[in-house]
Amino acid sequence: MTDATLGEKENVLPPPAEVEDVELYHAKSWLTHYVFSQDAKYIAIQYAGTAIGIGLVALVMSWVIRLQLAFPGAIPFIDASRYYQAVTMHGMIMVVYMLTAIFLGGFGNYLIPLMVGARDMVFPYVNMLSYWVYLLATLVLVASFFVPGGPTGAGWTLYPPQAIMSGTPGNDYGIILMLASLILFIVGFTMGGLNYVVTVLQGRTRGMTLMRMPLTVWGIFAAAVMALLAFPGLFVACVMLLLDRTLGTSFFMPSIVEGGEHLKYSGGSPILFQHLFWFFGHPEVYIVALPAFGIVSDLISTHARKNIFGYRMMVWAIVAIGVLSMVVWGHHMYVSGMNPLFGFFFAVTTLAIALPTAIKVYNWVLTLWRADIHFTTPMLFALGFIVTFVNGGITGLYLGNVIVDVPLSATMFVVAHFHMVMGVAPVLVIFGAIYHWYPKITGRMLDETLGKIHFWITFLGAYAIFFPMHYLGLVGVPRRFYELGETAFVPHSAAALNIFITVAALIVGAAQAIFFFNVFWSLRHGKPSGGNPWRATSLEWQTPETPPGHGNWGKELPIVYRWAYAYSVPGAPEDYLPQNAPPLKGEHSP
Amino acid sequence: MTTEPALSNERHAQDSLAPLRGVITDWSSDQRSFKSASWGKTMMWIFLVSDTFIFSCFLISYMTVRMSTTVPWPHPSEVFALTINGKEIPLILIAIMTFILITSSGTMAMAVNFGYSHDRVKAAILMWVTAAFGASFVGMQAFEWTKLIREGVRPWANPFGAEQFGSSFFMITGFHGFHVSVGVIFLIAIGINVWRGDYDTGRVGFNGRRGRYEIIEIMGLYWHFVDLVWVFIFAFFYLW
Numbered sequence: 001m002t003d004a005t006l007g008e009k010e011n012v013l014p015p016p017a018e019v020e021d022v023e024l025y026h027a028k029s030w031l032t033h034y035v036f037s038q039d040a041k042y043i044a045i046q047y048a049g050t051a052i053g054i055g056l057v058a059l060v061m062s063w064v065i066r067l068q069l070a071f072p073g074a075i076p077f078i079d080a081s082r083y084y085q086a087v088t089m090h091g092m093i094m095v096v097y098m099l100t101a102i103f104l105g106g107f108g109n110y111l112i113p114l115m116v117g118a119r120d121m122v123f124p125y126v127n128m129l130s131y132w133v134y135l136l137a138t139l140v141l142v143a144s145f146f147v148p149g150g151p152t153g154a155g156w157t158l159y160p161p162q163a164i165m166s167g168t169p170g171n172d173y174g175i176i177l178m179l180a181s182l183i184l185f186i187v188g189f190t191m192g193g194l195n196y197v198v199t200v201l202q203g204r205t206r207g208m209t210l211m212r213m214p215l216t217v218w219g220i221f222a223a224a225v226m227a228l229l230a231f232p233g234l235f236v237a238c239v240m241l242l243l244d245r246t247l248g249t250s251f252f253m254p255s256i257v258e259g260g261e262h263l264k265y266s267g268g269s270p271i272l273f274q275h276l277f278w279f280f281g282h283p284e285v286y287i288v289a290l291p292a293f294g295i296v297s298d299l300i301s302t303h304a305r306k307n308i309f310g311y312r313m314m315v316w317a318i319v320a321i322g323v324l325s326m327v328v329w330g331h332h333m334y335v336s337g338m339n340p341l342f343g344f345f346f347a348v349t350t351l352a353i354a355l356p357t358a359i360k361v362y363n364w365v366l367t368l369w370r371a372d373i374h375f376t377t378p379m380l381f382a383l384g385f386i387v388t389f390v391n392g393g394i395t396g397l398y399l400g401n402v403i404v405d406v407p408l409s410a411t412m413f414v415v416a417h418f419h420m421v422m423g424v425a426p427v428l429v430i431f432g433a434i435y436h437w438y439p440k441i442t443g444r445m446l447d448e449t450l451g452k453i454h455f456w457i458t459f460l461g462a463y464a465i466f467f468p469m470h471y472l473g474l475v476g477v478p479r480r481f482y483e484l485g486e487t488a489f490v491p492h493s494a495a496a497l498n499i500f501i502t503v504a505a506l507i508v509g510a511a512q513a514i515f516f517f518n519v520f521w522s523l524r525h526g527k528p529s530g531g532n533p534w535r536a537t538s539l540e541w542q543t544p545e546t547p548p549g550h551g552n553w554g555k556e557l558p559i560v561y562r563w564a565y566a567y568s569v570p571g572a573p574e575d576y577l578p579q580n581a582p583p584l585k586g587e588h589s590p
Numbered sequence: 591m592t593t594e595p596a597l598s599n600e601r602h603a604q605d606s607l608a609p610l611r612g613v614i615t616d617w618s619s620d621q622r623s624f625k626s627a628s629w630g631k632t633m634m635w636i637f638l639v640s641d642t643f644i645f646s647c648f649l650i651s652y653m654t655v656r657m658s659t660t661v662p663w664p665h666p667s668e669v670f671a672l673t674i675n676g677k678e679i680p681l682i683l684i685a686i687m688t689f690i691l692i693t694s695s696g697t698m699a700m701a702v703n704f705g706y707s708h709d710r711v712k713a714a715i716l717m718w719v720t721a722a723f724g725a726s727f728v729g730m731q732a733f734e735w736t737k738l739i740r741e742g743v744r745p746w747a748n749p750f751g752a753e754q755f756g757s758s759f760f761m762i763t764g765f766h767g768f769h770v771s772v773g774v775i776f777l778i779a780i781g782i783n784v785w786r787g788d789y790d791t792g793r794v795g796f797n798g799r800r801g802r803y804e805i806i807e808i809m810g811l812y813w814h815f816v817d818l819v820w821v822f823i824f825a826f827f828y829l830w
Contacts (some may be wrong), residue, residue: 018621025798038798122629125797190640198633201623209620228636232643236651239761248746249757251655264746267659267754272651279647560620 011561011583014207022119024551036132038124039550040109043131045441047105050131054138055098059509061090070495070502072483080482081169084153087480089145091156092178095284096185097138099426103291104189104227105134107433108196108220110441114540115217117205117558117580119551121195130195133188137181144170144177152178155480157281160252160273164245166259179242186231186238196224205539207560211315212579212590214538214564215308218315219294222322223287229326230283237276244268274336278329285422286325290318292429293360296382298564299432300364302536303379304371305575307565309363311590317356317363324353334402335409343402350400354393361390372568376534377451381432384459385425392421395470410480413473416466424462431458431515438519439533443546444526450518454511461508468497535576538564542578562589634808638815645819648762649826655754664750666828669738684828687730688820691770694723695817698810705784705806713806714785720813721777724770731767735760759827766823769816777813780805 027033037043064086068078078086109127113120121127144151153169154162162168164175200213200221213221240251244265252273253265301308308314330338330346364386373379395417399405408414431454438446473479476489484490532541544554558580566577566589577584616625624632656663667680674682701716738759742749748756783789783801792800 014620018625023799123633125799190637194633194637194640197636198629202621202627202629202632204621207620209618210623211618212620228640229643232640232647235644236647239765240651243745243757243761247757249761250659250746250753251651251757254658267655267661267752269654269658272654272658276647276651 009588011587011589014559014561017206017557021557024119025124026550036128038120038128040113040121040124040127041441041548043127044106044109046131047109047134048102048107050135050138051098051102051106054093054142055102057142058090058093058098059512061086061093063506063509065090066502066505068482070499081150081153083482084155085151085169085174088153088156088158088178089141089151093141094423095156095288096182097141099288099422099430100189100227100284101134102430103288103426104196104220104224105131105192107216107291107295107437108224109192110437111216111540112196112199112220113203114440114543114548114552115214115538115564116200116203117208117539117553117560118199118203119553119557122198122203123195126191127195130188130192133184133191137184137188140177140181140184144174144181147173147177149173157274157277158241159277160241160244160268160270161254161256161265164241164253165256165263175245176242179238179245182238183235183242186235189227189231193224193228196220197228200224205557205560208539208579211312212560212563214294215297215311215314215318216291216294216538218318219290219292219297222318223290226283226290226322226325227287230280230287233276233279234281237273237280240276241273271333271336274333275329278332279326281332282329283325285418286321288422288426290322292385292426293318295429295433296385297360297364297367298536298538299378299382299429299436300367301565301567302436302534303376303382304368304373305567306367306371307563307567309366309369310359311563311565313359314363317359320356321353324349324356328353331400331405334405347400347402351397354397357393361386361393376435377446377448377455378432378436378534380452380455380459381428381435384455385428385432388420388428388459388462389425391467392417392419392425396421408473410478411473412469412477412479415479416469416473419466419469424466428459428462431455434519436534437540438522439529439546440540440543441547442523442526443529444522444524445529445533446518446522446526450514454514454518457511457514458508461504461511464504465501465508468501472497532578535574537566537576537578539579542580562587628804630804630808631811634811638811641815642819645765645822648765649822652754652758652762652826655758656752659752659754661752663752664748664755666830669743669750669755670734670828681828683730683734684824687727687734688824690723690730691727691817691820694720694727695814697723698813702807702810705803708790708803710784710787710790713803714781717777717781717784717806717809721774721781724774724777724813728767728770728774731763735763762823762827766816766819769819773809773813773816776809780809 025038027037027039032038034042037046064078065083067075068083109121112118141151149170149172151170152158152163152174154164154171154175158175158178164171168175170178200217204213240249243249244251244253248264250265250268252270253263253268254270255266256263297308297314328346328350330342331350334343334346395413399408399414399417435446435451438444472494475491475494477484477494484494529546531543531546534541539558539560540548542558543549543552560579561581561583562577562579564579566572566579568575569577569584569589571584577589583589617623619625627635670684671678671680672682673679697716698720701713701720704713704716738748738756743756743759745757745760747753783793783795784803784806786793788795789801789803789805795801
């Protein structure tokens with residue numbers, strides 16, 4: 001024991017407050033209390049609700065895709081245009097409007113102020129604007145379903161020239177609304193992102209050093225910083241593509257012939273769009289993954305009653321992944337053609353990300369090693385995340401190599417890879433996190449039995465969907481194709497596998513009804529949870545009220561004496577010590 | 591007497607890591623990572639970093655299309671010339687605009703200085719002077735746009751050469767001009783608050799909170815940034 005704690009200072013009262021307590025804005029009417037709320041907790045629920053709502057639209061889109069792939073031509077409604085529109089909207093909504101919004105806008109807003117011991121975000125008014133601009137962006141996106149020509153079918157990457165040329169569905173209005181919506185989203189996100197970053201940097205309570213923050217906060221913080229640096233690339237790309245489409249500028253449009261007619265464009269660089277897009281697009285993967293990493297660390301530690309293994313390593317791994325992910329975007333462009341030296345650079349940096357990522361996976365596993373594992377629903381989802389993430393991460397190593405990527409790039413293997421790593425894995429964490437924090441948000445437990453049924457159907461179902469796709473990709477089934485038709489190189493068994501995948505996808509999608517039923521039913525009928533049902537250490541479980549009141553902490557802000565992972569502490573009155581519990585005699589916690 | 595500076599230099603040399611140590615102490619401490627910066631100032635700095643990325647992406651994109659186009663690039667000193675008294679003077683308008691914008695940074699700095707000492711009248715007047723400089727900058731930009739449009743420069747084509755010239759010009763100067771215009775609006779509005787003494791009386795603003803004199807300094811950060819960005823646009827677009 002003494003060896004392990006050598007060099008650690010004894011836990012003492014932290015220095016006095018540097019700034020006076022904030023003056024809270026108190027809502028005066030129903031409208032400013034519930035609708036135009038400036039309270040981060042309400043904004044979080046608004047953000048998450050909107051994100052899940054639009055996510056359900058994207059889920060339906062995925063059914064459209066799968067039905068067409070399994071039963072080509074069986075449903076007359078799904079023609080080629082609608083298929084491409086479904087592919088585009090499914091991808092864009094899931095990545096940007098659902099995952100980014102729910103992790104940063106939803107969990108970020110709810111958890112950051114509570115976990116760092118703040119009364120609210122630092123700029124609640126700007127935070128409120130952030131949500132309303134996000135909602136506007138979502139509505140503009142939804143509007144594209146109702147304009148003539150429908151939403152854009154350019155693929156979620158929106159590559160020019162095809163994105164704005166005739167022949168691509170939705171090239172008249174859909175693409176304009178999509179670009180406008182993305183610009184709005186970025187404006188809205190920037191307002192929120194600044195709040196998350198500054199709250200973490202400047203708004204912590206006494207004793208809450210950066211190295212005592214729960215990893216959830218670290219993950220969301222790093223993701224918010226990355227988003228502030230990566231979204232500018234998408235912003236600029238969207239502005240220029242919008243100008244190309246509406247004013248006829250030629251930023252991305254080379255001299256090009258369409259239907260035998262020479263278009264007025266000339267001299268632009270389509271590759272420039274790809275660089276700008278992926279300068280955003282790759283960090284985006286980690287903007288989604290880092291909050292998931294953080295949340296999963298906390299779920300595992302809490303439900304296995306053991307401190308997280310290698311906390312400092314976990315923090316530095318998050319930082320390293322964040323930095324590296326800004327310089328790997330070129331691996332999405334191997335097939336676009338590039339100087340072999342650049343291919344080498346991007347491959348090396350891409351593979352280098354495996355190091356900090358592997359550290360994280362080992363540390364999760366070592367946290368579970370000989371731990372007191374409670375197989376609660378959040379824990380099951382966290383374990384499911386580790387499995388799917390390792391699976392998706394390993395195929396990422398394949399695709400990070402130029403020579404392996406080139407033949408696999410246009411096949412279902414890529415679809416399998418990124419759905420495993422940034423589709424299924426983060427979604428499992430979102431579910432786990434909702435099961436974990438629902439008691440704090442509502443004061444009631446979600447039903448565990450329903451939760452476990454939901455987990456097993458989702459987890460096994462997701463595997464049934466995406467694991468066979470690796471094989472489809474390896475036998476050469478191309479992605480993005482409306483239908484395969486008769487091809488010599490694709491065996492007939494591929495069609496059978498496609499039907500199997502579609503059936504699984506329909507079942508998994510429908511099974512989410514269990515989750516929604518659970519969420520709404522438990523609002524009234526769930527078991528009252530009390531303030532700290534999981535006996536967790538981090539600050540959000542120590543609020544005087546559950547759900548936390550306006551200002552979170554009552555009269556006095558909490559004072560933090562230790563890190564967030566004091567589980568199974570010898571000599572503690574229970575098996576854990578909350579971050580704000582006064583120190584034990586002679587205690588040496590980080 | 592003579593040995594004293596030497597001594598202090600020596601002490602300084604011994605503790606050359608002191609600033610670094612200070613940074614580490616701040617970042618490993620509780621509550622705040624930037625001990626001397628308030629929430630508002632920190633937020634503006636981080637926003638400016640993000641905005642830097644936006645302007646960088648715009649400028650890099652401009653350079654890329656300038657390389658990708660096959661048509662020769664128009665000569666800036668000819669395009670941006672004004673004929674005054676029958677003589678063609680290259681870049682004269684841009685020189686005046688740049689001078690005005692940099693001057694406005696000076697008046698902004700003075701406003702910030704008077705803001706520190708809560709001298710509300712002088713601070714407000716200097717903010718409005720800054721806003722007037724900014725407005726005249728935008729006005730001259732409008733004049734320049736009008737002149738070029740009259741000469742047939744359009745975002746999609748122009749008579750001087752590569753069409754990307756017009757597109758990049760309108761997009762980048764437009765985006766920068768938008769930043770200046772937003773700054774002018776905020777300078778006028780915050781100037782009114784300062785003049786009225788809102789930050790002395792603790793008047794509650796539209797967002798339900800009291801403002802502080804610090805907002806002048808935050809406004810100043812933004813204004814100097816917009817000024818700095820202009821220097822890069824000036825160098826990369828007009829001088830290259």
